[in-house]
Amino acid sequence: MNISNNRDSNDNDDAGAPLPDFRAHNIQLQTIVPSLAAAPDYLDYDPKGRGIIVTMFANTGMSYLLGTSAGGVYGFRQGLQATPNTRFRVQLNSVLNHCGRYGSRAGNTMGVFAVLYSLFEGAADQLDIEDKLKIRAISPAAASMFNPALAATLSGVTYFAPSGPRVAGLAGALAFSAVATTYTAYSILNVPYGSRGLLWL
Numbered sequence: 649m650n651i652s653n654n655r656d657s658n659d660n661d662d663a664g665a666p667l668p669d670f671r672a673h674n675i676q677l678q679t680i681v682p683s684l685a686a687a688p689d690y691l692d693y694d695p696k697g698r699g700i701i702v703t704m705f706a707n708t709g710m711s712y713l714l715g716t717s718a719g720g721v722y723g724f725r726q727g728l729q730a731t732p733n734t735r736f737r738v739q740l741n742s743v744l745n746h747c748g749r750y751g752s753r754a755g756n757t758m759g760v761f762a763v764l765y766s767l768f769e770g771a772a773d774q775l776d777i778e779d780k781l782k783i784r785a786i787s788p789a790a791a792s793m794f795n796p797a798l799a800a801t802l803s804g805v806t807y808f809a810p811s812g813p814r815v816a817g818l819a820g821a822l823a824f825s826a827v828a829t830t831y832t833a834y835s836i837l838n839v840p841y842g843s844r845g846l847l848w849l
Contacts, residue, residue, distance in 0.1 A: 719754030
């Protein structure tokens with residue numbers, strides 16, 4: 649009898665401290681993470697969307713990637729056609745040369761155009777040109793297209809300005825037509841204008 653009592657008392661002594669209560673209502677998050685005790689810090693919200701710099705980086709990166717890819721595919725085709733003979737090494741050299749030439753040229757062109765477009769569109773948004781010209785009061789649909797169309801036109805004119813006024817004017821007209829065509833197609837398909845987040849798409 650004494651032996652069993654001594655054994656029970658030894659088991660109770662070896663049990664150690666009782667386990668803590670892990671129920672959620674006893675946990676103080678401010679003790680675990682002191683920063684939670686401070687007031688919440690919210691991100692700044694811009695009702696106009698992303699800023700000029702963020703938009704410019706996104707547009708430039710995607711445009712450069714698309715331009716390089718399209719130019720590389722075109723260069724691959726041209727390299728195969730321009731190969732002087734059928735030896736693999738000669739064909740590979742020709743393909744690589746043409747891919748590098750056309751891919752870099754198209755990527756640089758698209759990247760520079762995206763930088764110009766983003767700057768012009770950001771400036772037009774900041775100045776609220778469509779409101780100052782009262783375009784929004786006349787037609788809200790035209791007002792939503794005005795800034796992208798203006799930015800695309802000015803980008804085309806600026807990029808091709810060294811080639812002369814006729815080429816610059818033609819480039820601006822083509823850029824304006826691209827925006828107008830996109831807007832018309834989106835209106836027919838009931839796609840929100842500018843939903844793709846790349847240039848005027």
